[in-house]
Every structure is written in structure tokens, then in C-alpha cells.
Amino acid sequence: MKVRFVFVLLVAALVFSGVAAMGHDPIEDWAAGIKEQYGGTTITVAVASHPSVEAFKQMIPRFEELTGISVVLDEMEEGQLGQRMLLEVSAESASYDAMMTAIEWSPLVASSGYATPLEPWIESYITPDWFNYEDILQAYRDMFLWEDGMHYGIPYAGETVFMFYREDLFEEHGIDVPTTYDEVLAAAQYFSENVDGVDGISYRARLGWEFTYMWSIFLAPFGGMMVDPATGEVALDSPGTVASLEYIRDLWQYGPVGVESFSFPEAWDAFMLGRAAIMIEASAAAPEVENPDKSLVAGMTGYSPLPAGPAGAFSGVWGWSFAMMDDSDAKEATWAFIAYLTSEGMQSEYLANGGIVSRASALGDPDLQAENPYYQATLDTLQQAAALGELGLSVVLPTPKWSQISEIMGIEGARAFIGEISVEEAIASMQAQVSEVVAE
């Protein structure tokens, strides 16, 4: 009897401890510790309108509830956020605790001391075990690496450029998926001339940074470059640069009418409405393309890494991160906020809310790969971006002067694209102007 009683007690104890262990949530445990130390703090974060921010907005109420930290989001349009950042950098003061920062801005916020290096924070006691910094793809982490060897942003919305193509059309017309840019041109011509209501290829070519964004991925495959990695000199006036600009101008004739004014929404729309057979665009478009509520080609689209040009196959990386302002007097609470939202532990919720994948664990997950047919192309394209990096090249120059350089290339390139000036004149002009900016 006594033995049976002891046995029952033991079983009950095991059951209770099991239940207790099941209820033991590492996120809640971490948050309780944060709440004890930093609860009641208010932080202000500047963000741009972006799908990732929409995902975060759904996650922030729980963060606030768990940690007692109040978050004020100052949301604005992307260009406005960039100008706000510039104004704050020039005024040498920060009115935010954290800011959403693009790869293009990172050199400026790092070199000016506006943002604080994040290594000490990644290694700090505040960082939870389930944050897992190493799981963020290295190509994305390194977008926010500055000359001092420190990182100035935690990426959460990595982006690359790959090729979208209509599997059904390619199959129906017996055309192989292009693996070279010559094949892309030929396929675009074929569909443009032989399929009613379908243009060959869609992409963006709007004046300014959008033109530079698109053109920059065509530079290296044609042997072009912005800066010679061997000498550090501006090298836009190379035959490869001329060839790449001529190539995207040649593609124009097989694009939708008005492609010269297309920003990304028009380029995406043309493909999603079934009016283009190929699209070379940002990977961020893929979730939209696969959304049957928005896209007529959901489930009919194939994804492949970028084709090869005469000098090889390359792509690039772009993306968004959270940077923490050096002037912030609530760094602990701000870091807790950044670590929570961008962690591996919160990744599934972030992705389910429409966030953009940036972590190896998600891209390599077979279930997620099956759900998201573009994950494999993303991984393959990141290899192409790594290959570009191995040549010492990049699609965004790691310099605080990038926005000036990008604007010059985007204006002169767009002028040549529509025939306002010749390609040679455009290249000579951008070589002279960019050299002047770099020399200053």
C-alpha cells in the first residue's frame, strides 16, 4: 500500500514537472527578465513603409505586453526616411533610438557615428539564445559591415535579383529556360513577336536609383564595373559597362510599352497580370507573384538564378536592417526590441505575417521550400552574389557617397536608355561626374 502510494506520488510529481516544463517558454522567460530591468521604457523607431514593417506591427503588441517596453513607430515613405536620416546625420543628433536602414545608407550611418556598432550588443547578456545571429545569411549580414570590422545593422529583409519566367509559356512553346543573356534576348523577342498580349520581358528603368538598381546587376556579367577593385579608381568607362548599358537598352524593345518610366510596381504588375513572359526583378516580388489574390500567374511561375553574360553569371544583394542610434539613451530596451523582432525564435511568426526571409534556417527548410518555390532560386542567386563579392565587386559601393554616385548613374543611364544622349556620352559623363564626387 505504502509502495503504491509512493509510486502514485512519483508519477504525479513527474506529470506536474512535465506540465511545468511544457509551459516553460524561453521567450517569456527572457521577456520577464527584460521587463524587470527595462519595463516602463519608451523607445522611438523610424521605419519605412515596407512588408516587413507590416509583419513587425503585428508582433510589437506582444513584445510590449511581455517586456513592458513601449514602442513608438514613426512610419514614413522610404525616400522621406532617407532624408530624415541625412538631416539627423548633418545635424549630428538623433531623435530616434533605432532606425530602419537600407544597405545604401549603412556606410553613412556607420562612418558618421550616427549608428552604434552592434557586436557588443550581439554578445551582451540581453541577447537571447534564440536570437541566433549566425543564422542570418552572411551575404545579408555583410551588407551592414563597415571598414572598422563592425556591423551596423541587423538584417531582416534581405533581397536579391533573380529571373522570373512563365513556366506554362516556355513549356507550351518548347523554349528552354535561358541560361545566358543572349538566350534571354532571343526568348524575349520570341514571346514579344509570337504571343498575343504578352511582352518579352519586364523590368524597371525609371530615372534615378531604380535605373541604377536594375543596371547594376548587368554590369559584371558584361565585364563592366563601377570601381576597379585593383586600383580603387572609378572605372565606369570600360567596354563592359558600355556593353551592359547597350544590352538593357536592346531588351527595351521587347518590354511592355512605357517600361522607360516603370518603377517596381509597374514592372511587377506587368508580370503578375500575365503580360510578360520573363521578369528580372527583386526577390521581394516573389511572394506577390505567388499570391493568387494579387497575381494571375501564381503557380505558373518558375524562378532561376540570373543568366550568364560574356564575363560570367552574377547577382547582388540589397536589404533592410535595424540600426541602433549612438545617441540613444535607451540602448538596452532598443536592443531588446531589435533582438526580439529579428530573432530566429520569432522567425516563423514574422514570415507568417508577410515578412521577408533572411535566415538560412528558413531558406533551407524543406517544408518552407515546398511552400515557397522561389527559395531555391534565392539560395542559388546568393551564390552568384558571393561570386561577385569574390571579384571585389558589389552592386552597391560601400561608401557614404553611394547615393550621389547612384543618382549620377541613374540619370545619365536613363538618358542614354531613351536615346536622349548616346551610350558613349552617358558613360563619359558619369565617369567624369562620379570621379569628381569620389575625389571630393
Add this chain to the structure above:
Amino acid sequence: MNGDIRSQRRRPTWLGPAILILPAFAVVFSIAAYSAFSLFQLSTVDLTFGEPFRLAEGVGLQNYQWLLTNEHSTFGATVRITIHYLLGTLIPELLIGFAIALLLNRKMRGNSLFTALLIIPVVLMPSMVGLIGRLYFSYDGLINFFFESVTGVRHNWYGKDLALVAVILVDIWEWTPFFILILLAGLQTLPVEPFEAARVDGASRWQSFAHLTLPMMLPLILTTLILRFMDVLRLFDVIFVMFSGGPGTATTTLPLYVYRTTLVQRDVGRGSAASVMLIIIIVALTVILIKLRERIKFEA
């Protein structure tokens, strides 16, 4: 009594109002003068937007020289596009606006409702107007739907030949009601006696319009033109949302040039220099228009 007369003689009549208006004038003038001076000062330095202002280096008038003479500068083309835009918007807006105002000045059923509806495009947010324009003028948009229905042809409004025309048409749609409302108000205040006398004398409608309506309305027409002229030269939002100044530089007017140079290319010196020249152009042309208006008023 004598003392009162003396004091009245000594004190000019404008002195009282001048003293009353002086504080407001001083505040407005000093803020405007300080801003203009600061802008001019910025136009003489080499400074990258985003760098602390203490790093600015004085370069004299080199920024002006670069804008006006450098082979890579697109400032001249920008001025040309701005003039096209100015003439392409103001002349049709005035003509259409005046014609509709004359029609609405007659007693017709539904006039007041129509006049009230006219205000809608004017009060819309410019960025929304730009977005509407961007959608309507796309190749598959509403404008091409109408064109195709009537002529069987669709046009590339996003292309270099028609982008500026598209922006001008949007401006005409948005701002013609402004002319209608102001000119209609003016027409309704015209005295009736001269028109009755002209009718008694056997003047035709055209003669009444040419010799009475038009001369009496000219000062108001010029005032409206001056207001719109200053506004058109500062217009940014609609063009920015529709085309960002492109394709190429086909819709880069002066305000867009200033924006792109200062805030995107981050060249504060050249952007400020372009801005100073824009102000000089606006002020000079406004002074000419005001002088013209004074002369017409005097002759009338």
C-alpha cells in the same frame, strides 16, 4: 484750434497705418530676407547633404558657373522643359477657365452645383493627383481606353515624347477650376450699366465682350495668372509621383532638379544655386506681370 491744424499738417496720413503694419512687416521681411540670405550663402559652398554644416567650403560662384556652363549640367534643358510646362499649362488653363466662367455666368439651372463640384480637383492632395495620373496614363489606363475607343490607337504616355504632355494634361485638369472660380467671381461683380448702354447702342455680344468684359477683367486675369504662375514654377508633387522627372529628363522641371540635386545627389551647393536662380526667375517674371497689370489698370 491752430495747434490741431498744425499737428495735422505735420503728421502725414500714411504714418499711422505704417506704424501699425511695421511689426508684422519687419517679422515677415526679416524671416524672408534671412532665408534668402542663407540660401544664397549655401549656394556659394561645397557641401554634401548629410555632412555637418561646419564642413562646408566656400567656392564663390563656382556652383552657378557649373550649372550654366558645364557640359554635364542639365540645368539648361531643365529650364527649357520648365518653360514648356509653364506655357503648356497656363495658356490652356486660362482660355478654358475663362470660357467656362463665361458660360457659368449665364443664368442656368444647376450652375451652383456645378460650381461647387469644380472645387474637387483643386482640393485633392497633389500626391494623390500624381498617383491618379500615373494610373490613368499607363498604357492600359483610362486615358488610352478613351483614345482607343475614339481613334483606335493607344499612346505611350510614359514615353519621352508624351510624358510631359501627360503631366500638363493632369495640371490642366486639376487647376482649370481655379481659373473658373476666380474669373467667375470677377464676372459676377462687373457693373451692368456699361453692358446695358452698349446693348442700347446696338453693340453685338462679341463687341461687348471685346470692348467691355475683357478690358474690365484683365487686371483680375493677370492677378490669377501671377498666382498660378508662381505655383506652377514650384510644382513638385504631381510630377514626382507620376514620373520622378523621367523618362530620361523629359519631365525634370526646375523644382525637381533642385530636389534631385540637393536631396538625392546631396550636392547642397549646386542645388541651392539652382534654387536661387529659380527664385530670381520667379521674382523677375512676377514683377513684369505686376507692372503689366498696373499699366492695364491705369489704362482702363
